[in-house]
Amino acid sequence: MATGTGKEKTLYPVGLASEVPDGGRKIVEVKGMELGIFHIGDKWYAWRNVCPHAAAPVCEGVVCGTRMPSLVYEYAYGKDREVLRCPWHGWEFDLLTGKHLAEEDGVRLRGFEVRIINDEIFVAI
Template sequence: MTRHAVAKVADLREKGRHLVEVKGMELGIFMVDGQYYAWRNVCPHAAAPVCVGKVCGTRLPSMVYDYEFGRDQEILRCPWHGWEFDLKTGRHLVDTDAKLRGFAVEVEDEDIYVVMP
């Protein structure tokens, strides 16, 4: 396993996400609730650049005709077809078999590293 420096903590505090190329792969680095996540920038549905999609919330399960919004800034919406993924797990919100490819993230001092095979 190799660590690759990909960003500074300040980069993500300011923007919430950072796109970077590592070993020929484009990754999106995200900060959610103070934790860091790295996802490959490829939607499993149609290979769209998912990491440039909107970071938002979603409707929560609720009673009929009740619309409850939640999970603000925890959801990544694919820009092509609107598929929504949990930024903490990479899983699609409906089809849990669909998942973004993720990589381990380590933070040391003010540097963010992605760990890849």
């Protein structure tokens, strides 16, 4: 489904929203790129399945939470179901923003807009 010309993006169908439960994911291929489609609460996210560290299939990693900044000997857990951990080296990324949790120099996952239209999932590229 094309949305127009110029800088407008094209919508690519990748599956049905009803097939991806809350907290779930689906790995798809669009335009030669492998993407992870994630359903978190009432939001949808699409991330390229390539870790910026070592090109691992990051979207196949564990979805979890992480330790939050806290005092010495205090271990506060947070961001439950909002962290994607790379399966190769454990790098953690915020599923809502794509940002690496420990790096402050702009390391992040490459993301794409997701639209749900009549139960169909589309990725805008």
